[in-house]
Amino acid sequence: MASTLGELTVRSGRVKRAKRLATRSFREESGEFLAEGPQAVREALVEGLARDVFATPEAYERHNDLPPLDTGDAEWHLVDEEILTHIADAVHPQGIVARCVQVRHELDVVLAYAPQLIVVCADIRDPGNAGSVIRAADATGADAVIFTGDSVDPWNPKAVRASVGSLFHVPVVIERDILTALAAANAAGLQVLAADGAGDVGLFDAKLDVPTAWLMGNEAWGLPEETRALADSVVSIPIYGRAESLNLATAATLCLYTSAQAQR
Amino acid sequence: MASTLGELTVRSGRVKRAKRLATRSFREESGEFLAEGPQAVREALVEGLARDVFATPEAYERHNDLPPLDTGDAEWHLVDEEILTHIADAVHPQGIVARCVQVRHELDVVLAYAPQLIVVCADIRDPGNAGSVIRAADATGADAVIFTGDSVDPWNPKAVRASVGSLFHVPVVIERDILTALAAANAAGLQVLAADGAGDVGLFDAKLDVPTAWLMGNEAWGLPEETRALADSVVSIPIYGRAESLNLATAATLCLYTSAQAQR
Incomplete structure (x- = not known):
């Protein structure tokens, strides 16, 4: 839906929230999780589960099968490498991570x-x-x-x-x-x-x-x-x-x- | 056969030789490799492929199914944690590694x-x-x-x-x-x-x-x-x-x- 570029810092609320998903207790409390890398993020977008997508401009360019920034329900954030690495658990998240909601089945x-x-x-x-x-x-x-x-x-x-x-x-x-x-x-x-x-x-x-x-x-x-x-x-x-x-x-x-x- | 305790340092020839097995080129040149952890070292000993076994006294005590120090063809070296970590590739080699010869089949x-x-x-x-x-x-x-x-x-x-x-x-x-x-x-x-x-x-x-x-x-x-x-x-x-x-x-x-x- 919306996109932001260069507005976020490691102290921004959205960034902090995504980063906290590294801990199990916050994943359970929030019912959310982090999808890392282009394939997982694409799946999350297809399933309508992504809420915030963080990508470097380079990664966004590289993975040109990602949906355009102005479509879908997820909010897109073009960020620099430092913020992306700060959020991600993976050493090489290939420039893109998403905050997603969990689907918990009964x-x-x-x-x-x-x-x-x-x-x-x-x-x-x-x-x-x-x-x-x-x-x-x-x-x-x-x-x-x-x-x-x-x-x-x-x-x-x-x-x-x-x-x-x-x-x-x-x-x-x-x-x-x-x-x-x-x-x-x-x-x-x-x-x-x-x-x-x-x-x-x-x-x-x-x-x-x-x-x-x-x-x-x-x-x-x-x-x-x-x-x-x-x-x-x-x-x-x-x-x-x-x-x-x-x-x-x-x-x-x-x-x-x-x-x-x-x-x- | 023989055992040594506390005699080796990170500068000893045997330690250097074992450590060099981290590189492919030296493995190929020497026809040797490193077995890490009690299970792999035990297999190497059973197959007669171990040449130098490096273990901390604690690991040697803990894995009491290892053969006695004075049996077998391998030379045993009781070393401190620092030397063991220096040689090993694994973060947790469980206190024991062995320099072994490769069996290359034709x-x-x-x-x-x-x-x-x-x-x-x-x-x-x-x-x-x-x-x-x-x-x-x-x-x-x-x-x-x-x-x-x-x-x-x-x-x-x-x-x-x-x-x-x-x-x-x-x-x-x-x-x-x-x-x-x-x-x-x-x-x-x-x-x-x-x-x-x-x-x-x-x-x-x-x-x-x-x-x-x-x-x-x-x-x-x-x-x-x-x-x-x-x-x-x-x-x-x-x-x-x-x-x-x-x-x-x-x-x-x-x-x-x-x-x-x-x-x-």
């Missing part, structure tokens, strides 16, 4: 629409993994990603970057209580499969042609016994060589693709 | 043993991806990973870390000329499948129950036309949702697992 609403494939993250701590799981969910056409327990904030800047735009495509739900999440998934007719290195069933032998919720545990300690006990099966990805394990995001991608294939 | 030797599944990396640039591809090859029991063109050095410290020990399990070959690598793979009876977002065949429809070389291209530009033309098929991983793509390591893992399953 568990019961997501489950009301007969989902076929969802992911439940239990205590996932690494933001890169969170973003990569969202990207994998998007690639496989999954219906939602649910973050439970003390999982990392999926609107963390590193998670947003790792999702490579998929955070704007896949419904994300925050439900602290894992018992609530799994009971609701079960009640909605989804089988719950826990992904764990020490599973009873191999991934390629599991029954996957039914609606499924994949339960992924913490990077270091996996799933506690009481959480595993809530799953219908514990499924492991076979290791044919001598590798100790796969990383969480890779494991999630394999589980989701194998499910998506079986369901088709 | 293309013709690897191909002489009727391999069923190999990966050919063409101009892969990110060390994390290189290590993750090696890890995926290990998990799927693949026979070798071949780095061609201007690919990153698989003995780069970040690649070693990302392989999570798998660099010690899977034969790694450096063959600059991609034409040579693909012609040799073909002559050894392997079909060459190029993984590419714009493929002619979907991964789950491809014929995979025969010996296969997976060809993976650069992170940014994929495979140049003349390289794609050398493949028997160009295969793409179906995207069911709105994700733009998968990252290279994830794509490689999916291709390798789908092949390994089909071959069993």
Whole structure:
């Protein structure tokens, strides 16, 4: 809608507000987050979620597929490199960041629409993994990603970057209580499969042609016994060589693709 | 064999030699590399590849599954935190690093043993991806990973870390000329499948129950036309949702697992 050039400083209210989105507490309080780089900002604009867009004139010129300054609901601010770096979490935000509103989905609403494939993250701590799981969910056409327990904030800047735009495509739900999440998934007719290195069933032998919720545990300690006990099966990805394990995001991608294939 | 405590300084020859392994040119010249952290050092010791092990007394105590100081071929050096940080590439090497010799496999030797599944990396640039591809090859029991063109050095410290020990399990070959690598793979009876977002065949429809070389291209530009033309098929991983793509390591893992399953 509007654009400003050279009016903002690091002390301006808008700049301060964007910068505060680096902290989880302010993201939760405000219900906002920061999208960094041309791809994420473009997605945010397409989805109508961007409120303030900060770009250097050079970046604005370079990414000539960005919408014109005078269109859309977002307010554009042409700023210098110093302000941009001050706001951004990324070392190289490619000259553009946007303050965006979060779309927080509700568990019961997501489950009301007969989902076929969802992911439940239990205590996932690494933001890169969170973003990569969202990207994998998007690639496989999954219906939602649910973050439970003390999982990392999926609107963390590193998670947003790792999702490579998929955070704007896949419904994300925050439900602290894992018992609530799994009971609701079960009640909605989804089988719950826990992904764990020490599973009873191999991934390629599991029954996957039914609606499924994949339960992924913490990077270091996996799933506690009481959480595993809530799953219908514990499924492991076979290791044919001598590798100790796969990383969480890779494991999630394999589980989701194998499910998506079986369901088709 | 031997151990020293407190004798080394940042100016000692051994310390300097280990530190120089941060540069590719010295890794290539010396045929050595640096393993960082207790897991990698343990693998290096098991495989008989460690020459100098540098550990803080605290780290040595903490990782009590390390072999006793007076056994093995490696020379142990108990050093202070300052020297360890000076040598290491990682911010947190967990108090232990080792100077190790590279095992460089030859293309013709690897191909002489009727391999069923190999990966050919063409101009892969990110060390994390290189290590993750090696890890995926290990998990799927693949026979070798071949780095061609201007690919990153698989003995780069970040690649070693990302392989999570798998660099010690899977034969790694450096063959600059991609034409040579693909012609040799073909002559050894392997079909060459190029993984590419714009493929002619979907991964789950491809014929995979025969010996296969997976060809993976650069992170940014994929495979140049003349390289794609050398493949028997160009295969793409179906995207069911709105994700733009998968990252290279994830794509490689999916291709390798789908092949390994089909071959069993």
